[in-house]
Amino acid sequence: MSANLVETKRRIQTVTSTEKITKAMKLVASVKFTHWKKRYDESKPYSLALSEMLSVVLSSLPAKTLSNVRSLLDPVEGKPVLYVVCTSTLGLCGSYNYNLFRYLDPKLSKDDTLLLLGERGERHYQTFPNPKITDYSGLLKGLEAKDVESLLSALLEKYRSGSYSKVVLVYTSYHNSLIQSPTEEVLLPLSLPSATKERAYPASLSPSPIAVLEALLPLTLKAKLNDRLLETSVSEEASRRNAMETATDNADDMLKTLRVDYNKARQEHITQEITEVVAGSRASLEE
Numbered sequence: 001m002s003a004n005l006v007e008t009k010r011r012i013q014t015v016t017s018t019e020k021i022t023k024a025m026k027l028v029a030s031v032k033f034t035h036w037k038k039r040y041d042e043s044k045p046y047s048l049a050l051s052e053m054l055s056v057v058l059s060s061l062p063a064k065t066l067s068n069v070r071s072l073l074d075p076v077e078g079k080p081v082l083y084v085v086c087t088s089t090l091g092l093c094g095s096y097n098y099n100l101f102r103y104l105d106p107k108l109s110k111d112d113t114l115l116l117l118g119e120r121g122e123r124h125y126q127t128f129p130n131p132k133i134t135d136y137s138g139l140l141k142g143l144e145a146k147d148v149e150s151l152l153s154a155l156l157e158k159y160r161s162g163s164y165s166k167v168v169l170v171y172t173s174y175h176n177s178l179i180q181s182p183t184e185e186v187l188l189p190l191s192l193p194s195a196t197k198e199r200a201y202p203a204s205l206s207p208s209p210i211a212v213l214e215a216l217l218p219l220t221l222k223a224k225l226n227d228r229l230l231e232t233s234v235s236e237e238a239s240r241r242n243a244m245e246t247a248t249d250n251a252d253d254m255l256k257t258l259r260v261d262y263n264k265a266r267q268e269h270i271t272q273e274i275t276e277v278v279a280g281s282r283a284s285l286e287e
Contacts, residue, residue, distance in 0.1 A: 005265050005269060008262045012259065025092065026244035033238055044227070054220055076166075084115045085104060086118060087116070089137075096239040099181070115136065117229075119137050135154075156221075171184075180238055
């Protein structure tokens with residue numbers, strides 16, 4: 001009985017220590033989630049303004065010119081796909097990476113290339129036969145504007161080389177603090193938004209609509225890439241916070257059960273000792 005008490009007490013101490021760790025990690029994840037969510041929300045108005053401006057420019061272009069611009073943005077048929085895969089570098093984020101791998105793996109062909117963001121992706125695809133680019137695996141650790149520019153330059157260079165039919169970003173979309181789902185979006189060729197309806201007063205663009213369009217396209221692509229990378233960081237921290245919250249709740253439930261078991265065993269042990277003392281007293285009196 002004493003051995004059971006010692007073992008139960010040791011388990012209570014272990015679970016209590018684990019609960020402290022999961023609580024601390026939940027707080028850290030919450031702070032990081034707030035940081036990334038703020039940056040993500042602040043980037044949306046800029047992206048929206050660019051999209052609206054691009055629509056205005058498209059509505060100002062002649063139909064023939066617009067057709068030529070669109071033809072430059074058509075995918076190259078018969079070429080492999082370059083997948084930019086956003087995974088986490090740190091663990092303890094629940095099914096965040098697993099869901100992404102389960103979503104992407106069936107889509108891959110043997111000729112497709114993987115550009116991996118995050119060390120978890122690098123580990124998972126270590127034995128995959130597909131060509132892999134790991135130069136940017138640490139990019140999401142502390143995402144800055146210069147990091148987005150560097151990645152975008154590399155993607156544009158690879159796409160313009162004609163080696164790939166398209167560049168697809170695979171990331172985890174953020175719906176709310178409880179729901180995040182893997183998804184994909186074509187980065188290149190860049191899809192143009194629909195032109196706005198005819199305006200009562202046509203926009204005056206200088207030096208020319210086509211020059212403004214050529215200046216807006218890289219800015220729009222950079223804003224889109226930046227938004228998606230921020231969104232995947234938000235999703236990662238939300239998933240990690242949820243995982244740590246679940247672990248903390250499970251540890252709390254386990255502690256309640258262990259304390260009940262400990263109190264029962266302790267009461268039985270005390271009762272047994274009292275019974276032995278009483279029996280010994282009776283035996284000595286009878287003698």
